Amino acid sequence: MKYGYVALEGLIGAGKTTVARRLAAHFQGRLVLEEFEDNPFLPRFYADPGRYAFSVELSFLAQRYHQLKRTTEQDLFSQCTVADYSLGKSLVFAKVTLPEDEYALFLDLYTIMYGDLPAPELVVYLHLNMDLVRERIRMRGRAYEQDIDVNYLERLQERYLDHLQKLTRSQVLVVDIG
Template sequence: MTLDRYRYLVVEGPIGAGKTALARKLADHLNANAMLERPDDVPFLPKFYVDMPRYALATQLSFLFQRVHQISDLAQIDLFHGQTVADFLFDKDPLFAELTLSDDEFKLYSDIFHHLKLQTPKPDLVIYLQADVEILLQRIRARGHEYELKIPDGYLRKLVERYSRFFYDFNDAPLLIVNANNLDFVDESEDFAILLRRIEAMKSGREYFNKS
């Protein structure tokens, strides 16, 4: 099985959906460059989950600058001679800002975002992992990152709704929407193999995968 036609793949989804784990797995499988978010490099993130209004702007801008640097590096990679798998879609960045920032802060963020926004390569495929909020909460608790355990349930529900709205209107790249409630791509090799076959079989610009 070959996925050579996909030079730039993006895995997306809310916290706990498994996007980073799947992106790593795909990158290893394809011997591709892994372009991953680095939340541990954002010093404001643990404080954000404790006091969102106070630290939302600093956290948002830290992630934005991090992603800009990573996308700048991606622009230097010859995608015709290698593959890249990312666990974030740059154009989705405002989704979090709309949810957490005040009106004045969002205006400032938007000005910076549009000023910094680069001509980014268009993904050959975006894989959007959907999961119920209860499943996401179980996974967040299971992996035990201390600062994530402080995520309010209400915030996570709103975030899941924003993701659903964003990808409902998304048409900038081929999109595979995956129901990830009952999938474990890391520890269940068959789940990963099924997904690979599903990706390879894609024929239209928007398709769905629900493990039966």
């Protein structure tokens, strides 16, 4: 594989984990999967976003940092590494969910924590239309995801596309899958 570190991105249900598994298997690379189930605030966030936005984003920030730090300590570039998320995911979600003052604090913490971690050489964004996103969320069957507001998903999609245009340390490939 041409790239030593590839990250998949996309909305909820885009197929990031499935594609990451297949790429890692095909290229006999290391697979890094987001540990979202370990975030105790996620179900509460979907039930009451205003109350739990900062908690859920801070928890994800810490989880992703620890996971990627462990990965880099294992020599991230010794082989191909494929992850089902990128470092910038935290910024994308925080920009959508947090008020400006909390986002400013979050950005400071993000900058401190992620400053020494390598960026993916390639970020692959799996782009879906909203009807397909909603169908996939329904099919996954996670109770706390079933009532996600489509406006929230649309704002995430817009923020992702904006974020990807501003990446300077990674090449970007947008794949339209429906």
